[in-house]
Amino acid sequence: MSMPPPARVGDPFAEIDTPALVIDLDAMERNIARLAAFATTTGVKLRPHAKTHKSADIGRLQVAAGAVGLCCQKVSEAEAMVAGGIADVLVSNEVFGARKLDRLAALSRRARVAVCADNVEAIEAIAAAAARSGVPITTLVEIDVGANRCGVAPGEPAVALARLIASRPSLSFGGLQAYQGRAQHLRTLGERRAAIDHAIEATRRTVELLKAAGLPPAIVGGAGTGTYDLEGSSGVYTELQAGSYVFMDADYARNKRADGRPYDAFEHALYVIASVMSLPVPERAVIDAGLKTCSTDAGMPEPRGIDGAAYIRPSDEHGIIDLSKSNRRLALGERVALIPSHCDPTVNLHDWYVGVRGYGTASAHVERVWPVAARGAIF
């Protein structure tokens, strides 16, 4: 049920079959190094989120650059990362149901694994699975620091759950999960800072209560690509969980810096390469990349390097490059590079990464072909 890869190692760039998910390896490596340097300088740990890349190959590069491990969102995603050699995985999410929890317990025999909980019943279910397996499961309490999604209220309610975890012989209290996901895409720095200041204060207060209760949290995790420097320099968070930084979504570039210019902490390093398959009129180039190739939940992907062009009206297998406001014209078969608006769900549509060295140069060629190992890992 997997497609064969669209390229082989050594192929020149022009030989890649389309549509293909192409990594600019040089840009990705610079992104990995940049966040690693920030973490080193700031004295905070880095645990990048694998839900962006879904690839143990890329995860190992992050670990080699100093990351303590990876975050995952599902047990099956964690299984894929451990199978690919990642030794330390935090499932930064709630997991419920005996079948999934038994798999999590089994995984705890093979790697350092932790999971989050925000509810008494959920903690009892994790404790029961850990007791069945005979291996303790490290459990973090997720607090809602403004995302209004999962998480118990900060402060005493969180401390009560931490006490419950600590009281169960089959569990080990691992700390706090405190991710403010809604802050990541707030457009101005002022908005992002206000949201994260609130999250930091709620987290700081909870950490103090936990310490007073004799339950100092080993991990205080959170932060994303849009705000990592704020949590990272807070003195409260101990682990940064940014994921998208490795590729940098087009939607993140719609954020603004303090000076109002586009947010550019990282470089775009991921492209969907598509080809013109129909050219009914010169200003409408139909490409072979539609909803099954590019996600559109965060807006349209953006054509790179064609002034005035826009990607419009995607259908299952078609996208249109609208050139009505551009001076450029495209030929049948010509290639177009799209910057994904949201990399996580776009990556999830593909079976393979094609890693290109020297992207954008005459010597651009395929250096890596990696499976998207945790594609479809929804369980």
Add this chain to the structure above:
Amino acid sequence: MSMPPPARVGDPFAEIDTPALVIDLDAMERNIARLAAFATTTGVKLRPHAKTHKSADIGRLQVAAGAVGLCCQKVSEAEAMVAGGIADVLVSNEVFGARKLDRLAALSRRARVAVCADNVEAIEAIAAAAARSGVPITTLVEIDVGANRCGVAPGEPAVALARLIASRPSLSFGGLQAYQGRAQHLRTLGERRAAIDHAIEATRRTVELLKAAGLPPAIVGGAGTGTYDLEGSSGVYTELQAGSYVFMDADYARNKRADGRPYDAFEHALYVIASVMSLPVPERAVIDAGLKTCSTDAGMPEPRGIDGAAYIRPSDEHGIIDLSKSNRRLALGERVALIPSHCDPTVNLHDWYVGVRGYGTASAHVERVWPVAARGAIF
């Protein structure tokens, strides 16, 4: 890189792991029978579109009910259908590039295969691939009947391309592709009828010119789930290409019938079954189905059977069932059935179908577990 299936044949409904893509087999069979009966009554052929289900297992049920074959949108999709026993496939789309065309030519040795073209250069490329393989390729001319996507203009421009196809020894002229995709989701019957009347007239005029040129089209194909009865009773179209009818998108139910009630030509037969994984407050149930489980390009999926509930704010792996306007409350671990807003890209996110007999009854159980064989078939 595929996930193990979330259920086994014989499992009771409650044992299916979540999130899962579940077919109500009884409803799907009624949908298949209903369109087959319309085709028989009207004297038009049926060639359902496989881009909805991506499954030769379901395609074979459609053929068993009288369909002449299937449509596909990509060569790789056609390969998956032929591998699964479908003997007659029309790639109802343009294909460009020697690598893909050589695969299409190879497929022509194993099944009855046809493809579309809207451009001189594209026709010459297909002719060259067919000449290389030594097997003629049946080629249809796609005309733009109002979708404003691919397709040459109806009338003389289409006839000129048909002449070119007929003049090439390695090609066989197969007819016209005349799909008005934009008409399918126009909300009122009046709007849909106006759009399809225009498409029918453009197609009729082109057919007459082709006949006068000594090139009568064997296939005049088009139509979708929203308008099939209009093209089907036109006397112009010979093959209907509806795909979504097999499952019936939530978005199609937002269309209106002549009397203003929701469009109900077919029944919803596909669900994403998800579980509540976090319940921070009673009116916000967080489920384990987000952007990697449900597509949102045609709006949000709709929770079934919970008055006043809405699916909101999907993120990669989370969805929220907002119960603030509902009297129902959900428990941790409780299951929710979502009707996909757009089945085609939703199906593409999953590795497996779980076919349930007696859906919604106490005896509901798993009767089929089918791979989504052409998931990710983007090449």
